[in-house]
Amino acid sequence: MIGHLILRLVIWFLLTSDLSLVNIIIGVAIALLLPRGYTSPEKLKDWLDVIVKTLVAIPVAYMEAFEIIFRPHKQEDIILERVKSRRSPRLIFIDIFLITFTPKTIVLKYREEGWYEVHQIHRGKKQS
Incomplete structure (x- = not known):
């Protein structure tokens, strides 16, 4: 869960190139609201x-x-x-x-x- 959140935030920050407080809040909200896809367990x-x-x-x-x-x-x-x-x-x-x-x-x-x-x-x- 945390790994997906971090990955989504990194992608968001790379796309927006903005580290302002408002953009961080928007990025966290989007990262949490995006649906999780099916993941198969890997060893x-x-x-x-x-x-x-x-x-x-x-x-x-x-x-x-x-x-x-x-x-x-x-x-x-x-x-x-x-x-x-x-x-x-x-x-x-x-x-x-x-x-x-x-x-x-x-x-x-x-x-x-x-x-x-x-x-x-x-x-x-x-x-x-």
Whole structure:
């Protein structure tokens, strides 16, 4: 509850760019009046895993970008990646973001059956 309130207030302050008392009161009122959506419980372990993957993805993205610049990648494939079992919509969104964050891959489609369609590029012969 507090996390949702803080997130909504931060978004409100970023949108309005005003930290006056009146704007704070309006922001708190809006944050409290907005309906809460359905949230599925996520395990702390899943979130810690996502945080680690995010921290690793940043240097990997830079390395891949430099590799693409200096050694062009002319081969491309569309592969299917399995979604981890029982992922919440939030964690699926973050998975898609992390796959797309690196320059060599992009998620084309999320299949409800539990797969991501991923377009990837590489230097050499087709990979399976």
